[in-house]
Amino acid sequence: RKEVEQDPGPFNVPEGATVAFNCTYSNSASQSFFWYRQDCRKEPKLLMSVYSSGNEDGRFTAQLNRASQYISLLIRDSKLSDSATYLCVCDNAGNMLTFGGGTRLMVKP
Amino acid sequence: EPEVTQTPSHQVTQMGQEVILRCVPISNHLYFYWYRQILGQKVEFLVSFYNNEISEKSEIFDDQFSVERPDGSNFTLKIRSTKLEDSAMYFCASSPTGGVRYGYTFGSGTRLTVV
Numbered sequence: 001r002k003e004v005e006q007d008p009g010p011f012n013v014p015e016g017a018t019v020a021f022n023c024t025y026s027n028s029a030s031q032s033f034f035w036y037r038q039d040c041r042k043e044p045k046l047l048m049s050v051y052s053s054g055n056e057d058g059r060f061t062a063q064l065n066r067a068s069q070y071i072s073l074l075i076r077d078s079k080l081s082d083s084a085t086y087l088c089v090c091d092n093a094g095n096m097l098t099f100g101g102g103t104r105l106m107v108k109p
Numbered sequence: 110e111p112e113v114t115q116t117p118s119h120q121v122t123q124m125g126q127e128v129i130l131r132c133v134p135i136s137n138h139l140y141f142y143w144y145r146q147i148l149g150q151k152v153e154f155l156v157s158f159y160n161n162e163i164s165e166k167s168e169i170f171d172d173q174f175s176v177e178r179p180d181g182s183n184f185t186l187k188i189r190s191t192k193l194e195d196s197a198m199y200f201c202a203s204s205p206t207g208g209v210r211y212g213y214t215f216g217s218g219t220r221l222t223v224v
Contacts, residue, residue: 034212043215095165099152
């Protein structure tokens with residue numbers, strides 16, 4: 001069974017902190033990787049794709065290590081509005097996505 | 110920004126009843142998907158649909174489930190005889206091309222409660 005594993009958290013951090021999430025995936029054939037954000041009882045929203053070379057979008061940086069089958073997300077200068085569940089997502093060598101269970105982030109004032 | 114719309118936002122049904130969940134994908138998209146999320150659990154793939162037929166389905170998508178694109182805009186998920194364990198959020202998604210290289214956009218979901 002192809003799995004994506006994440007630490008469920010919660011990560012409780014003060015505003016302005018830097019926080020990092022990791023995930024591991026079991027399907028070595030996966031080619032596409034993403035971080036999605038999900039607010040309570042809402043739909044997942046695409047935060048960013050993850051590339052082998054690493055990529056950055058504002059305060060967010062994502063890294064992929066194919067050899068270790070490991071993906072990370074770094075959030076700098078955390079805002080209250082960053083409080084959400086962050087979902088690590090991989091393709092399953094087809095047309096479907098496999099989701100991790102999510103890591104919950106709570107940013108406190 | 111174009112979006113995927115789903116109706117109803119919340120549906121309550123009695124066990125054994127049929128339900129139809131409706132989705133309007135983004136207009137120029139060709140690939141359509143249903144996922145579900147049981148409360149407190151992972152988002153799970155159900156089915157993908159292209160060119161008026163199912164392209165992939167998971168083991169969850171058994172004979173009780175069916176999908177249809179009855180006209181040029183709607184994409185529906187039917188559950189023939191609902192069970193208590195079908196209670197979940199059901200998310201529709203669409204993408205312009207096959208493969209998931211760029212991720213895809215989800216609708217806001219239908220919360221199905223089976224009583």
